[in-house]
Amino acid sequence: MRPGVHVSAARPEDLDSLVELCLAARAESAVGAQLCTDDAERLRDQLGALLAVPGGLALMGTVDGVPAGMLLARLVGPSLFTDVVSLNLEAVYVVPDARRRGLGHMLLSAATQQADEAGAADVYATPLPGSRGMQRFLARLGFAPAAAHRVVATSALQRRLAHEGAPAAAGRRPSPRGLEDLIARRRQAREGRAASAAGDQATASISMQVNRAVQMRRPSASSTTTW
Structure with missing residues (x-):
């Protein structure tokens, strides 16, 4: 452990700090809406639910006693379709001023220890598009591509499905x-x-x-x- 850098499981009294860190990560990301809501009260409720749900994991990182990073994850499985347990990383974030001090490594080390104790066979991470720093960080630690995700707004998908399912109209451009x-x-x-x-x-x-x-x-x- 590096002097002044500390990681521990988040407690209910850490919720306000977690909210601030999530909002900071959202503001820094070009696609912040995919990370979390910008409603602080709603975000606080969601983080509280993560702390309370079985398998939920929230880690708080501090530098010289000041909140400077977080890790949010969930243990998934076994389920109806698989006996395999995995750890899904929802978010890993360190404030710019605290980077390159080993806090990100410490957060992941603590999460990996939790995964090992739970019998998780794999650790999955879904870094946001455009987060090149996080992509490089995960690649250095051995994370490899596992799947490609695509996203579409529900309303847009409903319109497209209705359009594709409608009878061909006169003069309609051929598919x-x-x-x-x-x-x-x-x-x-x-x-x-x-x-x-x-x-x-x-x-x-x-x-x-x-x-x-x-x-x-x-x-x-x-x-x-x-x-």
Whole structure:
């Protein structure tokens, strides 16, 4: 443990400090809305629920007695579909002035110890898009890509599903699948016309060869019998 740097499990009296750290992380992130709400009271209730729920983990990091970092996580499993237990890191944050002092490592070390004691086989982290510093930090510690997440607003998804499921209207632009079918039909039509043209050409060639053979077998004028 480095002098002046300390990590411990968050207690109910630490909720206000956790709220401030979460709001600071949200303000620093370019996509803060994906991290947490900006409503301090609501955020306080959510963090309180994390502290109370089985498997919830909240760690507080301090530097010289001042709150300077946090880690929020959940132990997941076993469940109906798996016997495997894993630790899901929801957020890891250290204030800019306290970085490069080992606080982030200490937070993760404490969380990893909790995961080991719970029998968690893996530790998952979901760093926010654009958080290059956290991406590099996790990569140095051995975190590797496990899945790609995509996000869409519920209202936007509902509109898209309704649009895709609606009957084709007059003048509606063909879907990509419709375009593929149209191209395939046109290709078949061209191939059919080409085959027909090739057949006509072959028939004409055969007719010319027959006519030429007939002419070659016709008797010459010197041997013609006059009646």
